Structure formats: structure tokens, C-alpha cells
Amino acid sequence: MSIPYGIQGQLLEVTVVACNKLKDTEWISRQDPYVCLEYGSSKFRTRTCTDGGKNPTFQEKFVFTLIEGLREINVVVWNSNTVNSDDLIGSGKVQLQKVLSQGFDDTAWPLQTKKGRHAGEVRLIMHYANANKPATSHAQSGPPYVTPTPGSYPYSVAPPHIASHPPPSGYPAPSPYSTAPSPSAFYPASPYPTVPPPPAAYHPASPYPPQSAAYSSPYSSPAYPPQPYPPQGYSYPPGQYPGGYPPRSH
Numbered sequence: 001m002s003i004p005y006g007i008q009g010q011l012l013e014v015t016v017v018a019c020n021k022l023k024d025t026e027w028i029s030r031q032d033p034y035v036c037l038e039y040g041s042s043k044f045r046t047r048t049c050t051d052g053g054k055n056p057t058f059q060e061k062f063v064f065t066l067i068e069g070l071r072e073i074n075v076v077v078w079n080s081n082t083v084n085s086d087d088l089i090g091s092g093k094v095q096l097q098k099v100l101s102q103g104f105d106d107t108a109w110p111l112q113t114k115k116g117r118h119a120g121e122v123r124l125i126m127h128y129a130n131a132n133k134p135a136t137s138h139a140q141s142g143p144p145y146v147t148p149t150p151g152s153y154p155y156s157v158a159p160p161h162i163a164s165h166p167p168p169s170g171y172p173a174p175s176p177y178s179t180a181p182s183p184s185a186f187y188p189a190s191p192y193p194t195v196p197p198p199p200a201a202y203h204p205a206s207p208y209p210p211q212s213a214a215y216s217s218p219y220s221s222p223a224y225p226p227q228p229y230p231p232q233g234y235s236y237p238p239g240q241y242p243g244g245y246p247p248r249s250h
Contacts, residue, residue: 007100008068013127015061016046019077020108022054022120025087031079033089035122038074039064048080054120071096075122077111090119096126103131 016035025031030051035058037044042064049056064073073094079087090111099105105126111119 005068007066007130010066010128010130012064012066012096012099013061014064014073015125016058017123017125018055018057018059019052019111019120019122020055022056022077022089022111023113023117024054025079025089031087031089032081033077033079034058036076036078037062037064038076040067040070066100071100075109075111075124077120077122088114092122094124094126099126099128099131101131103128 014037016037019033019035022031022033030053032048032050033052033056034048035046044062046058046060049058073096074091075094076091077089079089081087090113092109092111094109098107106123108121108123110121113119
């Protein structure tokens, strides 16, 4: 059960309903009980229930102003005497955790004698109207927002979603490696003037070499007329087919 805070100055209603099975302090007549309540400096008592005996009824309501850190009410039941001093019947302590957290409590609280013996019980009904109201103060959820000035950034490093964002298309990504230094950074400049290379000699493109006089195409040169077919000096072998070739038709 959670213990509420912030009850200072709030009101608590306590109704003394009745007592049950009280210790009887009278020998001949019936006793006349009454109930006293004490909370801080506030003290209240009910009327005397004449001839109430062991089960008196009261039905009286009292209003207490709550004190922060004080979570119990002292209750004492007395027997009223007209001749002698009043007799103590029993006393007890009423816990307020339930009524402060739930807003309502209807319980019969036990009573004890001076020697710690059971002396009956007293029934109280308590109401607390502010039990379910939320707290009015709230802690600030985060630090206040500060508008960054132009040219500055409110963080020491870029947030992850900015640092890991790829560069826009159309621009090459920066190389993670440093550029190699120029050779001139390691070697001193030469004291001699640089001689430019001589210009290349101009050679016109040579034409396609003419065909050699010793060779000419047998089809284009008039010195070699076309040879007859078959060549001269060549003859077919004599026929090997009987009856001559082609054969006679029937």
C-alpha cells in the first residue's frame, strides 16, 4: 500500500459508530461508556452513552486537520462515574494509511487494558476526500531549449543522424585518406634551367608504293593475255567405257 504525501492541512472525517464487547468495569449497574479521540493537538470526545454497557452506540462525526508525517489517531474508551473518577476501559491506535490512500476505511479497532489484555473494540468510519487527486507539482522533463546562434552548433559533436548521413548525389564522397604530398616537398628545385625536348621532325605520309614492274596481274596486264581452257598440251585420257561415251539411247 503506497503512503501518500502532501496531506498537510487536508481534512479527515472520523465517525465513531459504536463499541463492541467492552470490558465491564461495573459490578452492580451498567457502565456508561464514552470515546475520546486524540490527533496531534486536536482532542474530541463523544457524548456519554448512559447504560450503554458492553455495546454502546454513538454515531458521532468529527473533522481533523491532517499533519504531514502523523499517520495514527489515539483512541481511549472511558466509563463515566458520577461519584468517583472515570474508569479506563481500554485504549488503542488507529492507523491512517488505508484511508489516506483509498479515501475510505470502515474498521473495528482493538482495545487493550493497562496490562495489555483485550478490552473490546471500537468501530470507526473514516473519509478522506483528496485521496485520488493527482499531484499538482510536476518535475521538469528536460532542460530548456536554447536557440543556437548563426554559425554555431549547440552540441560538441554532430548527432548520429547527421554524422552518418551520406553526402548528396552529384558530389564525390570525401576520401578518408590524406592526399600524398608532391615530390617537390622532398626534393629541392634544380638550379639548372629546364631544356624543352626538340620538336619532332615532320615526315609527310608516304603514298602507297606502286606495284613492282616485275609483277603484274594476269588479268589486267596486256603482256599476259588470257590462257585458253584447257591449257595447251593437255588432253583427256582415252575413253574407258565400252561402246563409247555417251551411251546410245534405246
